[in-house]
Amino acid sequence: MRFLLIPLLACLTAVDAWMPSDRGLFGETRNANHTRLPAGKGRTVRKWLQVSGKVRGVNLGSMFIIEPWMASTEWANMGCGSSASEFDCVLKLGQTAANAAFQAHWARWITQDDIETMASYGINTIRIPVGYWIDESIVYSDSEHFPQGGLAYLDQLVGWASNKGFYIIIDLHGAPGAQVAKQAFTGQxxxxxxxxxxxxxxxxxxxxxxxxxxxxxxxxxxxVGMVGVVNEPIAGQPSLISEYYPTAYGKIRATESSLGVTANSHIHIQFMDASWGAGDPKASLTNTFFVAYDNHRYLKWDPSVATTQAGYLGASCADNVASDGDTPLIVGEWSISPADAVQTSPAFDIADSANAAFYTSWWAAQVLAYEKQEGWIFWAWKAQLADYRWSYSEAVQKGIVPTDPDQAYQEGVC
Structure with missing residues (x-):
């Protein structure tokens, strides 16, 4: 999301802000960009080009934290077999062999060509899920088993994306001790x-x-303009709100202060919003300067939504993702996958070309809903599921999602 909390922070007029124009990611006005064209005798003129002003992104899922359910072929090729998580695979292979296997994975899962293709599809933001173990100094070497060497690949990846003008969010997806039980996305x-x-x-x-x-x-x-302090924490943990969130905010700001970073160059600090269900992230914050919020909208698992094409379209068209008032808000994860019970039924079977129009419409309906706020980041860029409902790149290749996200506004779906 390389448009540093975009115009959504225009309301903070009392302070400096890292706005899109400051980094050349957007133009000098909310909905315009420009190029300088030669006008003779060394002069230039500006040509204004309309842009969305919204975050339109993809998650680089299974890059630095592999989830076997979505990358089963890769997982098997790495020798991880039936291992449930990265921790388990490293323990199985041994550190040296695991390092080699994971480094080969990092070199091929997301390449510079992928970044180029994302840009050609109208994507302007990437969210990168990482585990705490990418900082190897905080890993317990006697009891924790994680692949080593990932930092160099992260450095390379964000360099490619920065060169291409992407906005980048780094998310603490795998927290120490695991923030959720029995989920491979925590790394253990x-x-x-x-x-x-x-x-x-x-x-x-x-x-x-x-x-x-x-x-x-x-x-x-x-x-990189935003850091997520923890992905999808669970409910019922008071210390998350009273202790972790305010201290995390303070530690980040103290680090910036120690480096002499001025307020206009501060990163945005992102919390899951109150509607996520793990508590009100603002409750113990004494400062919300450059705070942003995340909301994950998987209607697949929302029992209140009717599992029909009309039900999903209606829910998305009426969706108010910022109903809790936590803004600026980005919908950091979503897909076009319906409930498990119906996903292979005649009305939703992706093998039936007659359903393609529905999936295009549902993609568009969600884009419209999420762009009422600051935008969206699809889960994920790629998957090994032969199912475009979880893979943005495959959805575009199959003609379900257009290469120009502005087309969502031409679908007439809502």
Whole structure:
């Protein structure tokens, strides 16, 4: 999301802000960009080009935290077999062999060609899920098993994306001790969520300080404008709100202060919004300067939505993703996959070309809903499921999603 919290922060007129024009990601006005054209005798004129002004992104799922369900062929080729998570695979292979397997994966899963293709599809933002272990100094070497060497590949990836003008969000997707039980996206298939205690929070602060320092001192990270402090925390953890969130905010800002970073160059600090269900992220914050919010909209798992084509379209057209008032808001994860119980039924079977129009309409309806706020980031760029409902690149290739996201407004779906 390389348009640093875009115009959504225009309301903060009392302070400086890292606005799109400051980094050349958007133009000098909310909905315009420009190029300088030669006008003779060394003079130039501006040609104004309309742009959306919205975050339109993809998640780089299974790049730095592999989820076997969506990358089963890759997982098998790496030798991970039936391992449930990265932790388990490293333990199985041994550190040396695992490092080689994972480094080969990082080199091929998302390439510079992928970044070029994203840009050609009208994508302007990438969200990169990472685990805390990318900072190897905070890993317990005697009891934690994670692949090593990922930082160099992250450096390379954000460099490619920055060179292409993308807005970039780095998300702490895998927290120390695991913030959710039995989920591969945490990097470890933990039997219980072990994150919600002070000593694990301390390790997460170390990661956040580490990545903040890198954002401000490594030129490859120049288009990283937002850091998510933890992905999809669970409900019922009071210390998340009272302890972790305000301290995480303070640690990031203190790191920026120590580096002499001025307010207009601060990164945005992103929390899951109140509607996520893990508590009000603002409750213990004493400062919300450059705070942003995340909301994940998987209607697939929303029991209130009727599992019909009309039901999904109606729910998306009427969706108010910022109903809790937490703005600026980006919908950081979503898909066009319906409920498991109906996804292969005649009305939703992707093998039936008659359903293609519905999926295009549902994509458009969600785009319209999420662009009422700051925009969206689809899960994911690629998957090995032979199912375009989870793969933006495949959806475009199959003609379900247009190469110009502006076409969502021409569908007449809502």
């Amino acid at each position: 298939y933990a039997p219980t969520p072990g994150f919600y205690q002070t000593y694990q929070y301390e390790r997460a602060y170390s990661f956040l300080q580490f990545i903040t320092n890198r954002i401000h001192t490594n030129a490859n990270y120049r288009n």
